[in-house]
Amino acid sequence: MNMQPPPFGKNGDIEAGNSQLYPNMLENPQLRWAFIRKVYVILSLQLLLTVAVAAVVVAVHPIAEFIVSTTAGLAIYVVLAILPFIILCPLYFYQKKHPVNLLLLGLFTISISFTLGLACSFRSGEVILEAAILTAVVAVSLTLYTFWAAKRGHDFNFLGPFLFAATLVLMVFGLIQFLFPLGKLSVMIYGCLAAIIFSGYIIYDTDNLIKRFTYDDYIWASVSLYLDIINLFTALLTILGVADG
Numbered sequence: 001m002n003m004q005p006p007p008f009g010k011n012g013d014i015e016a017g018n019s020q021l022y023p024n025m026l027e028n029p030q031l032r033w034a035f036i037r038k039v040y041v042i043l044s045l046q047l048l049l050t051v052a053v054a055a056v057v058v059a060v061h062p063i064a065e066f067i068v069s070t071t072a073g074l075a076i077y078v079v080l081a082i083l084p085f086i087i088l089c090p091l092y093f094y095q096k097k098h099p100v101n102l103l104l105l106g107l108f109t110i111s112i113s114f115t116l117g118l119a120c121s122f123r124s125g126e127v128i129l130e131a132a133i134l135t136a137v138v139a140v141s142l143t144l145y146t147f148w149a150a151k152r153g154h155d156f157n158f159l160g161p162f163l164f165a166a167t168l169v170l171m172v173f174g175l176i177q178f179l180f181p182l183g184k185l186s187v188m189i190y191g192c193l194a195a196i197i198f199s200g201y202i203i204y205d206t207d208n209l210i211k212r213f214t215y216d217d218y219i220w221a222s223v224s225l226y227l228d229i230i231n232l233f234t235a236l237l238t239i240l241g242v243a244d245g
C-alpha cells in the first residue's frame with residue numbers, strides 16, 4: 001500500500017490544528033489550536049474597535065479641546081481613566097458567563113480606546129503612525145518567536161515574578177515622575193523601561209496562551225494580550241513623542 005506523506009511535514013497540516021505546540025503535549029492539539037484562534041479573533045476585534053474609537057477622538061478636535069479646557073471635561077477624563085480598572089473586577093468574576101463577559105469586555109475596550117485617543121490627540125500623525133508600526137512589528141515578532149520557542153521546549157513561566165517586580169518599579173517610577181517631574185530624560189527612560197517590560201509580557205502571556213490558559217479563559221487571555229499591546233504602544237508613543245518634541 002502506497003502511503004502518502006502528510007502535508008507540511010510529519011506532524012500534519014499546522015493550519016488544521018494537528019501540530020503539537022510544545023514537546024510532550026498531553027492535551028488535544030486541535031482543541032488548543034481552536035482556543036488560540038478564538039482568543040486572537042477576539043483580540044483582533046478589540047484592536048479594531050480601539051483603532052476606530054481612537055481615530056474618532058483624534059479626528060474630532062472639539063473632544064480633546066473640551067477635555068483639556070473645561071472642568072467637566074477633566075472630570076470625564078478622570079472617570080474614563082479609572083473606569084477600565086473598575087470594569088476589570090466584574091469582568092474577572094463574570095469572564096465565563098456569556099453574554100455578560102462580552103458586554104463587559106466591550107465597555108472595557110471602549111473606555112481604554114477613548115483615553116488612548118486623547119493621548120494620541122496631542123501627538124503628531126507621524127509619531128502615532130511610527131508607534132503603531134513599531135508596536136505591530138514587535139508584537140507579531142515576539143508572538144512568532146514565542147510559538148517557535150515553545151515548539152522547541154522553551155518555557156517562559158519563569159518571567160512572571162520578574163515582570164511583576166518590574167511593573168511595581170515602573171509604577172513607583174511613574175508616581176515619582178508625576179509628583180516630582182524630572183524632565184524629558186526621565187520620561188524617555190520611563191518609556192524605554194515600559195516598552196521592555198510589556199514586550200516581556202507579550203512573551204509571557206503568549207506562552208500562557210499556548211500552555212496554561214484553560215479553554216474557558218478566552219476572555220481573560222484576550223484582555224491580557226490586549227493590555228500588553230496597548231501598553232507597549234503607549235510606551236513607544238511616549239518615547240517617540242519626547243524625541244519629536
